[in-house]
Amino acid sequence: MSEYWLFAAGLALAACAYGLGRARALASAGGDIRALHSLPGHYGWAAVQMTLAPALAVLLLARLAGWAGPAVMVAALVAALAGLGWSLCRGTARFRARNAVERGVMGFLIIASTIAIATTAGIVLSMLFETRNFFALYDWRDFFFSATWAPQFQGQSQLGILPLLWGTLYISAIALAFAVPVGLLAAIYMSEYAGRRLRALVKPALEILAGIPTIVYGLFALITVGPMLRDYFAQPLGLGSSASSVMTAGLVMGIMLIPFVSSLSDDIISQVPRALHDGALALGATRSETIRQVILPAALPGIVGAVLLAASRAIGETMIVVLGAGAAARLSLNPFEAMTTITVKIVSQLTGDSDFAAPETLVAFALGLTLFVITLGLNVLALVIVRRYREQYE
Numbered sequence: 001m002s003e004y005w006l007f008a009a010g011l012a013l014a015a016c017a018y019g020l021g022r023a024r025a026l027a028s029a030g031g032d033i034r035a036l037h038s039l040p041g042h043y044g045w046a047a048v049q050m051t052l053a054p055a056l057a058v059l060l061l062a063r064l065a066g067w068a069g070p071a072v073m074v075a076a077l078v079a080a081l082a083g084l085g086w087s088l089c090r091g092t093a094r095f096r097a098r099n100a101v102e103r104g105v106m107g108f109l110i111i112a113s114t115i116a117i118a119t120t121a122g123i124v125l126s127m128l129f130e131t132r133n134f135f136a137l138y139d140w141r142d143f144f145f146s147a148t149w150a151p152q153f154q155g156q157s158q159l160g161i162l163p164l165l166w167g168t169l170y171i172s173a174i175a176l177a178f179a180v181p182v183g184l185l186a187a188i189y190m191s192e193y194a195g196r197r198l199r200a201l202v203k204p205a206l207e208i209l210a211g212i213p214t215i216v217y218g219l220f221a222l223i224t225v226g227p228m229l230r231d232y233f234a235q236p237l238g239l240g241s242s243a244s245s246v247m248t249a250g251l252v253m254g255i256m257l258i259p260f261v262s263s264l265s266d267d268i269i270s271q272v273p274r275a276l277h278d279g280a281l282a283l284g285a286t287r288s289e290t291i292r293q294v295i296l297p298a299a300l301p302g303i304v305g306a307v308l309l310a311a312s313r314a315i316g317e318t319m320i321v322v323l324g325a326g327a328a329a330r331l332s333l334n335p336f337e338a339m340t341t342i343t344v345k346i347v348s349q350l351t352g353d354s355d356f357a358a359p360e361t362l363v364a365f366a367l368g369l370t371l372f373v374i375t376l377g378l379n380v381l382a383l384v385i386v387r388r389y390r391e392q393y394e
Contacts, residue, residue, distance in 0.1 A: 006073065010055070014048045017084050021047025021091050029093040038098035046097040049104040050087035054079035127372065130356075130365035138359040143366060149329035151349065151360045159363045161370060163329040167246070167339035168371075171325060172314040174250025174335065175257055180307055182254075183261025190262070191269040192291055203266065210259040214319040221252040221324030234336035242326070247335040249324035253317055257310040264309065268302030269295060301386040308382040312375050318343040342367045 025043035029035035036043070055076040062072040091097070135143070138159060146160025186206060190199050226243030229251075234240040272295055280290040296303070318341075326338030327348070349364040356362065 009077075010052065013051055013055075013080050013084070017047040017051040017087065018044035020084070021045075021087055021097075024088050024091045025093060025095070025097070028091070036093050037096055042097035042101050043091050043095070046095075046100040046104070047084065047087040047091060049101065050090075051080050051084040053104075054083040124372065127365050127369040130362055131369045134359055134362035134366045137362065143363070147331055149345070151363070153358065153360050157360050159359065161342070161367065163331050164340065164342045164345055164367065165370070166331050167321075167325070167329070168315060168341040168343075170246050170335075170339065171250045171253065171321060171341060172311060174247060175253035175314045176307070176311060178251055178254030179257035179261050179310055183258045183306075183310075184265055184303065186258070186262040187265035187269055188291060188296075190266050192287065192295070203263065206262050207259045209256060210263075212256070214256065214317065215323075217252050217256050218319040218323030221248050221320055225252055226324060229336065237336075239334055240336040242336070242338050244324060244326035244338040245336045246325055246339050249321050250335070252324055253314055253320050256317075256320065257313060260310045260313060261306050264306035265299070265303050268299045268306065271302075272298045304382050304385050308378055311378055315371060315375065316343055317341075318347060322347075342371055 022040045022044040024047075025036055025040055026033070033040060058076045058079045059072065062068070062075070138157075143159055143161055145162070146158060147162045148158040148160050149163050150158040186202075190203055194202060222243070226245065226248040229245065229247055230241065230243045233247075234242075234245065276294050276298060277290060280294045281287070285293070321341045321344050325340060327340045327344060328338040329340050329345070330337065332339070346364045346367050349361055349367075
């Protein structure tokens with residue numbers, strides 16, 4: 001309950017500071033708003049900033065130092081009251097309250113961006129440290145170049161990443177091969193052919209797919225898509241008899257990725273200058289020629305970004321792979337065989353009573369760092385493509 005009381009006290013202090021800061025400024029100006037340097041609201045918000053900032057600083061330092069109890073609350077209250085008193089002393093008619101508020105907002109934005117950067121750095125450093133511990137216990141050559149994945153917590157494990165990496169890339173490639181054409185064609189239809197009423201119905205219907213939980217997609221793969229592919233394709237062709245396969249997970253994941261490609265591509269295509277579209281039609285090009293030779297090349301950087309987002313989403317997917325593709329780590333070209341991905345094995349290695357001094361557990365961090373490097377490489381490649389074509393069409 002102390003957190004709720006602290007939050008309520010902060011709101012009450014902020015409200016009091018706003019009212020007192022505004023009243024103080026008006027009183028110093030003799031009630032004449034025209035005599036104030038800034039609007040009365042700016043004086044109120046400046047008082048709020050000066051009141052809450054010291055209190056938040058005290059609470060943050062206390063949390064970092066591990067202190068707690070009534071003494072911390074009293075210190076935060078004293079700091080807030082001191083800040084309020086200081087703000088009231090400064091809040092005269094000549095005080096540049098608007099500039100103070102702008103500086104406070106800029107400081108808040110800097111802190112927010114710093115937190116985001118620090119979080120990313122913390123994630124990377126945590127994976128690096130644990131990966132270093134893993135490679136101190138397990139040979140990196142066996143990890144990167146071995147084709148066998150056989151973890152045994154009793155020792156003598158074989159932790160080769162190649163079958164997991166192959167399964168990740170194979171399933172992601174099938175998902176993108178299905179999602180990118182379908183999503184891109186749907187985006188072209190919605191932006192260039194569909195009327196306003198039909199577009200208002202089709203686009204939300206496609207975007208509903210993005211809101212379906214991945215566990216539901218996994219169940220759909222397990223009870224519908226997998227048995228259908230097995231009965232109508234795998235068994236008649238003699239390619240397998242399991243409902244769990246790369247093709248099952250890839251197709252269902254492709255369905256999940258369609259809104260990522262279609263919605264973003266539609267937004268990018270709609271932002272292409274209308275003058276390019278009208279100019280091509282005025283020169284005698286058909287609508288399909290205009291789309292193929294003018295609209296798509298101009299929108300290519302944004303489309304590449306949409307495909308990159310879909311690829312990153314596919315590489316990091318877990319539930320669909322668990323229920324649709326199985327958990328077998330193998331190297332095979334047969335799309336109707338069960339395989340697994342890096343994310344699935346990260347979960348399996350960290351599930352249960354894990355010993356973080358064993359290589360069988362620490363390997364999860366090495367797998368996570370490998371996924372991070374792959375995603376980073378995709379981002380760098382996309383930036384190269386975007387810059388190349390953006391220079392061409394600007």
